[in-house]
Amino acid sequence: xxxxxxxxxxxxxxxxxxxxxxxxxxxxxxxxxxxxxxxxxxxxxxxxxxxxxxxxxxxxxxxxxxxxxxxxxxxxxxxxxxxxxxxxxxxxxxxxxxxxxxxxxxxxxxxxxxxxxxxxxxxxxxxxxxxxxxxxxxxxxxxxxxxxxxxxxxxxxxxxxxxxxxxxxxxxxxxxxxxxxxxxxxxxxxxxxxxxxxxxxxxxxxxxxxxxxxxxxxxxxxxxxxxxxxxxxxxxxxxxxxxxxxxxxxxxxxxxxxxxxxxxxxxxxxx
Numbered sequence: 001x002x003x004x005x006x007x008x009x010x011x012x013x014x015x016x017x018x019x020x021x022x023x024x025x026x027x028x029x030x031x032x033x034x035x036x037x038x039x040x041x042x043x044x045x046x047x048x049x050x051x052x053x054x055x056x057x058x059x060x061x062x063x064x065x066x067x068x069x070x071x072x073x074x075x076x077x078x079x080x081x082x083x084x085x086x087x088x089x090x091x092x093x094x095x096x097x098x099x100x101x102x103x104x105x106x107x108x109x110x111x112x113x114x115x116x117x118x119x120x121x122x123x124x125x126x127x128x129x130x131x132x133x134x135x136x137x138x139x140x141x142x143x144x145x146x147x148x149x150x151x152x153x154x155x156x157x158x159x160x161x162x163x164x165x166x167x168x169x170x171x172x173x174x175x176x177x178x179x180x181x182x183x184x185x186x187x188x189x190x191x192x193x194x195x196x197x198x199x200x201x202x203x204x205x206x207x208x209x210x211x212x213x214x215x216x217x218x219x220x221x222x223x224x225x226x227x228x229x230x231x232x233x234x235x236x237x238x239x240x241x242x243x244x245x246x247x248x249x250x251x252x253x254x255x256x257x258x259x260x261x262x263x264x265x266x267x268x269x270x271x
Contacts, residue, residue: 021213
């Protein structure tokens with residue numbers, strides 16, 4: 001007999017995207033594609049489309065706490081991730097709940113700015129991410145601007161990325177993945193520093209497209225899904241890179257701005 005809660009379950013703790021391309025919407029689509037059941041704690045709600053973020057509001061603390069408690073009371077979350085957390089108050093709130101409940105390995109995607117340039121994390125919240133959230137992180141997945149904000153370093157070379165990863169480990173994150181999408185190169189190269197001290201690079205050809213909305217969310221949620229299924233950190237990161245590359249390469253035409261990824265593209269490659 002199949003036991004209740006045996007199926008791999010994942011959790012995204014982030015903000016919504018009314019345009020469907022990023023945030024919780026991208027997370028759930030990705031987690032579903034990777035054959036896990038996705039639950040969500042909504043921290044913030046945005047009015048957003050491919051052209052940008054028009055408005056957002058963070059939810060009351062009580063409602064966020066109740067979402068965490070509700071999920072913990074019924075589901076068996078095997079891995080979780082954070083995304084948009086809005087401000088210092090909500091970063092601290094989320095961190096407190098993650099210490100209270102065991103939701104498995106935590107991937108922190110330190111979302112700071114939307115693809116269109118709108119800020120999604122208050123400037124004064126960065127210190128809270130560093131002191132409250134990173135010490136809980138099994139993995140942190142910043143892009144280059146986020147890694148610079150978290151470490152205070154200027155990152156322009158491969159050596160800079162390696163140095164920044166070491167600094168992020170010092171802040172408490174066990175494993176670090178720095179994404180190289182903002183670098184001006186023909187290949188998008190990401191650097192991973194593992195808890196063991198081992199490191200590796202993953203790369204994919206750069207695709208000339210504006211349809212990259214939700215790339216970071218998709219990568220981190222794919223890793224979360226793989227960890228929930230018991231994959232190693234290395235295997236999860238390598239597969240997530242392939243998943244995102246396929247989702248960008250085999251794009252879909254939605255919206256007039258920074259369009260979303262094709263979240264079912266990698267499924268076609270597997271078949």
